[in-house]
Amino acid sequence: MTSPLTITSSGAVQTWTIDNQGVGNAITGLDFIEAxxxxxxxxxxxxxxxxxxxxxxxxxxxxGGNVKEMADAEGMFGLDPRAQRRAYVDSIQRIPRALDRLEVAIIAAVNGPAIGAGCDLAMMCDLRVASEKASFAESFVQIGLIPGDGGTWFLPQAIGYERAALMTLTGERIDAATAKEWNMISTLVPHDDLLSAAMDIAERIAENPSESLRMAKRLLQESRTSSLETVLGMAAAMQPLAHLDPEHTVRLERWRTK
Structure with a gap:
């Protein structure tokens, strides 16, 4: 059976490709979540x-979600409300929790429409690069639903409360140019240049020492919700570990002899 998530490697950079094209690369099924x-x-x-x-x-x-399964009340969508609540925790909500555990930087290369939970998935990434063919919609309310995957947390983090409210409460789609203007994406490129642009950023990140990259990302994540004192305390605990990393010694010598 073909995996709905294919993984390739180029040096220190992995590319994860959602390959569920029969259902619009929907985020659906335990096989996708487990992958x-x-x-x-x-x-x-x-x-x-x-x-x-x-x-x-x-x-x-x-x-995003599999709308056909919703319409046909298949799987979790046929459960009673109490069971469905638990099913959300045990299915789609495992994605943001998994990404919160990811220690390395993840860059969304948005090649086309990112709708509903697909939009939220892009917002869960550290950085976003988009093709001119990309578009984004927090479209849940248009079919009488709410973002059940943490979108109301991730989207305001990316674009601020008011713009997130506009997208969430209208469900309307924005194009790639608007996404760039709203700082939803860091880079907007011609469609054919998308993966090379994302790879360029990933390789620039990957040039740096592994452990300091992972600790720096964790500090950035903590800074979203923690107090200054908490982040300072974590930094004070992490920095001695960074000083002891052999890669630090090598990089420091390079800087010293420039």
């Missing part, structure tokens, strides 16, 4: 991986 969790686990375990690119196969980044 995603395995990818995170393996990247964390490897000292060789220093950055990840996440993209979609074909013309769509991700269409």
């Amino acid at each position: 995603f969790e395995r990818a995170v686990h393996e990247a964390n375990r490897s000292t060789e991986v220093r950055a990840v690119i996440l993209t979609g196969a074909g013309k769509i980044f991700s269409s």
